[in-house]
Amino acid sequence: MSFATTESIEEIKARNKELIQEVLTVYPDKTAKRRAKHLNVHEAGKADCGVKSNLKSIPGVMTIRGCAYAGSKGVVWGPIKDMIHISHGPVGCGQYSWGSRRNYYAGTTGIDTFVTLQFTSDFQEKDIVFGGDKKLVKLIDELQELFPLNNGITIQSECPIGLIGDDIEAVSKAKSKEYGGKTIVPVRCEGFRGVSQSLGHHIANDAVRDWVFDKLTPEKSRFESTPYDVAIIGDYNIGGDAWSSRILLEEMGLRVIAQWSGDGSLAELEATPKAKLNILHCYRSMNYISRHMEEKFGIPWCEYNFFGPSKIAESLRKIAGYFDDRIKEGAERVIAKYQPLVDAVVAKYRPRLEGKTVMLFVGGLRPRHVIGAYEDLGMEVIGTGYEFGHNDDYQRTAQHYVKDGTLIYDDVNGYEFERFVEKMQPDLVGSGIKEKYVFQKMGVPFRQMHSWDYSGPYHGYDGFPIFARDMDMAINSPIWGKTKAPWKAVAEPRLLAAE
């Protein structure tokens, strides 16, 4: 049971602040000063969460963050299904990120689609010493020969590329010319750039701008526009999320002309400047290209949230607000159609989850976006933080999502997260694979909230019942009653006065 239900807001705030101070005592002074800026307690009415963010991680603390390559290859580019993404450098990066994000797609893998293949230049010592450009040239020729139906190539730089002075841009240009203007995109997402995945997202967005949009020609337009054309931006179709979102947009009368980038194709990227509205789910990873399209092509963009019925309905109405009555009516029709499903899900699961507390630590949009879905089930998020958020993420979080007194931890590390969970005793932790088993050992129910713990989709009305089912099975699994050997069990302390 959480202390949130037994104490006043002021008491909770005081306790959370005390907890932060306690955690900071472990650090050498210099580190304690730096980490103190990333930990806080949310004060209602404030414009942000009162933490610094998007700063370098501190060496040796066991940050949960990844790198720019992970942000570009792993997140933004990797899911584009008809292009081949080369992990350019040593073998590891591509190996560890191979197929691990579950960006679902339809296609014949290895023939016309390539997401779940691991293409690498597998750098050897001689490539470091003499440079890898010649190898890259040959590699592209080999790709063209063995995978003739690929629609484009991206070169995802690993750390050494930027350090040894390779000119992947020159190679890309030359090979593109040689292959009749083929789309070949060099991406400077070396892992040492920036402080987290986040810069990789930005670099990947810029690469779309420079190497796809700036090379568009009118004849590439393949369909007639309609007034209802939209693009889904920042949905990676993890467990099929983009599909369970797309179906709602189509049902309300919109036409989705592109998915960025889950189950996406090069043709969809190229067609997006024809959209009437870009709808943006993961603001963090794709706000850059959305802003660019607004400036260059005059396309407005709006953020939305398809987690949980409250936010879904709010978002459908918000999106419809950009269109005429036909779409507005469509939104209402969709909301009404799914209401019985929502009611049935809430009736079944809310009694099992009411009052349960959650602590989150995830990337992208989820540290805020999923809060509504938990609340729809009667649950409460008592702590949250971003792996690689910026201040604008914390502003959105403060203004639209978290409650007064919520513990906020930016770029939390293993030590801090364990201590926070140990002291706050949430009923559920939602974070990543590196955290999952730590908390389960502690006896705390856990769900991976990057990969949906191999479940999903969680987006849209079709996703909500799955989300509810999964949270229920995590929290109410009978196994959590077995973690203590009965001969070792200590009697629960009882409050005699209350009985």
Next chain:
Amino acid sequence: MAQNAEHVLDHVELFRGPEYQQMLANKKKMFENARDPAEVERIREWSKTPEYREKNFAREALTINPAKACQPLGAVFASVGFEGTLPFVHGSQGCVAYYRSHLSRHFKEPSSCVSSSMTEDAAVFGGLNNMADGLANSYNMYKPKMIAVSTTCMAEVIGDDLNAFIKTSKERGSVPEHFDVPFAHTPAFVGSHITGYDNALKGILEHFWDGKAGTAPKLERTPNAKINFIGGFDGYTVGNTREIKRIFDLMDVQYTILADNSDVFDTPTDGEFRMYDGGTTLEDAAKAVHAKATISAQQWCTEKTLAFIAGHGQEVLAFNHPVGVSATDELLMALSRISGKDIPEALARERGRLVDAMADSSAHIHGKKFAIYGDPDLCYGLTDFLLELGAEPVHVLSTNGNKAWHDKMQALFASSPFGQNCHAYPGRDLWHMRSLLFTEPVDFLIGNTHGKYLERDTGTPLIRIGFPIFDRHHHHRSPVWGYQGGMNVLVKILDKIFDEIDRKTSVAGTDYSFDIIR
């Protein structure tokens, strides 16, 4: 709408219904600029041909679906096998996130490791400050007994000197002067994870035996009766190490398991998170210099380490992931010879039971053709076992196998009538394997989780043995070494063989070959 609160449909079923299938078909037709289905089919068929295989095998620059990872993964794996040891990887931080995820996905266990989080400025000025700050933070936060340092390729490319950096960090007071910080350079562009295992283990032994980087006297070896055992990089470390300990105990041999990570990758769920658990004690690591001999279960994981140990006067022996009767026989006889202890009857009985099981089931395996891929030692051990079973390991492929491995594999094939048409493929990847399976089909494929793509493409049933196994649970808890391990491998292979017969004969409207007795 197919979704339902009472019977919730997730991705496995949801998207296969008509609403979503229609939606995906429209998306493809309208917006994807998809290829002509006939053309896709033509290329798909072409990719199965000998002509494609020839082009595929002519590749020089491109690697597709390799069966290997990079050095630091192996370094982290070896390091956590020591008591209270925190692996510290010097370089970019994303790498560490990857190693931890990779190990957790296989073992379904926590994997603790820190990074020195180097970024652009460190690329320019070097990572000394990252090392000094990082060591201080790790030491204070995670209270390790030892911090084992290795490197990512970034630190290697810019040429950071670990020895000097650690020394300077200690001078700056990051960790106490006598705190153990062994190190190994583990460039990702040399070798693979098995090389990293070797380098890290050698680094740790060198630290304890050869004077802790000039800060202590070198140890004088005074030989004792103990035997050191090294498992190598092994996805089955939990089951295998415990099986080896059981065998050593049965034989009453005194031993030290070096880099024993069998507990840290198998901690209980009882309310406590054990960041460190078990492992070779630092005292034992140091005292291991006095052992009579060191046995490595995996030759290609320990080439440098064994040479280093041999240089200290010990007898060293290397096996190749010993699976099956003869490989276990040889291991036990070597143990007996070195220790002077007899092999107890209990182990002879176990041997007899494995032979019994193989005799009982041989008819179902004999003559079956297999393809195997994985780390070089694992490939060798499995090949050896299949030959004992009268099976034909037709294609044996190891992305991180070298010329010496190839020659040793070919010699193994040559030693058995069942190996006559078999070939070893060093340095090749799973896209090469795809061509092999299409052009020279086999009955079964043995490999890690990534083999499921080959199973889907070529229809060759996959038997999951290797690393990583992400999509099946708990296999790492059972040994594949020793007679007992051989039994486990035998059962695993047989189960797949029988499942396949059932699958092929489970045909509505027929009732032949769908037998209940086999």
